[in-house]
Amino acid sequence: SIEEHQQIAEYCSSRNIIYMCTPWDADSIKVLEDIGVIAYKVASADLTNLPLIFELSKTNKPIILSTGMSTEEEILNTVNALNDLDSEFALLHCNSTYPAPLHDINLRWIKRLNEIHNVVGYSGHERGISVSLAAVSLGAKIIERHLTFDRNMEGPDHAASLEPDEFRELVSGIREIEE
Numbered sequence: 785s786i787e788e789h790q791q792i793a794e795y796c797s798s799r800n801i802i803y804m805c806t807p808w809d810a811d812s813i814k815v816l817e818d819i820g821v822i823a824y825k826v827a828s829a830d831l832t833n834l835p836l837i838f839e840l841s842k843t844n845k846p847i848i849l850s851t852g853m854s855t856e857e858e859i860l861n862t863v864n865a866l867n868d869l870d871s872e873f874a875l876l877h878c879n880s881t882y883p884a885p886l887h888d889i890n891l892r893w894i895k896r897l898n899e900i901h902n903v904v905g906y907s908g909h910e911r912g913i914s915v916s917l918a919a920v921s922l923g924a925k926i927i928e929r930h931l932t933f934d935r936n937m938e939g940p941d942h943a944a945s946l947e948p949d950e951f952r953e954l955v956s957g958i959r960e961i962e963e
Contacts, residue, residue: 786815793819804848810839817843825928828852828880831862841866847873848926850907851897852880863901874926875900877919878907883944889915894922909944913954920961927958 789805796803806825807813816824824840826833828850840847847866851859859875866873877894878884889910897904905926906919916927932945946954 789815790819793821807836807840809836813839813843821845823848826850828854828878832858834862834865837862837865838869841869841871845872847871848876848905848928849873850876850878850880850928852876852878852907856896859897859900873901874903874905876905876907876926876928877924878928879909882909882940884908884910886910886915891915891918891922894919894924898923911944913946913950913957916954917957917961920958927954929954 793803795801802822803819804821804823804825805812805816805819806827807816808830813824823846824843826837826840826847826849830836831849831851831854837847837849849862854862863875875897877891877897879889881888891906894904894906903925904923905928906916906924907928908916908919909930916924916929919927929951930941930945931951932942932947935942935945935947
């Protein structure tokens with residue numbers, strides 16, 4: 785509910801965590817603007833939803849776009865539109881399978897995305913942290929991973945999510961790579 789989103793945003797603020805959310809339509813953007821998000825995430829399924837992206841651009845806030853379900857041509861179309869709108873944005877390489885099989889991830893695509901745009905990251909849906917760490921070594925500036933308290937819980941994301949100790953290990957590994 786909207787009230788629950790507000791509570792989550794307040795909790796995040798109290799813990800010095802940036803609250804972000806993925807809107808699916810103009811009404812969702814309005815709600816999130818009222819809550820005060822500072823940036824938006826666009827799911828892979830909406831990378832080609834230019835009406836939604838145009839609405840997000842009007843907020844003048846950074847946009848993080850997952851590219852997992854798009855062709856290079858579709859990515860270029862969206863990048864060109866965002867550049868024409870003078871929007872601040874990042875592209876995330878991802879595989880939209882949950883959990884993503886390692887042989888399908890193709891981290892080399894990060895290099896091509898870096899040729900398309902200068903801010904690139906990785907949205908991981910695989911088990912473990914190795915691929916995310918490798919993405920950082922290939923130039924990923926943003927890492928998105930799902931977090932769960934128990935991978936055995938019901939729901940589509942839990943099997944591909946990190947538990948808190950793994951998440952801590954991922955952040956520590958990223959800091960080591962950055963150093």
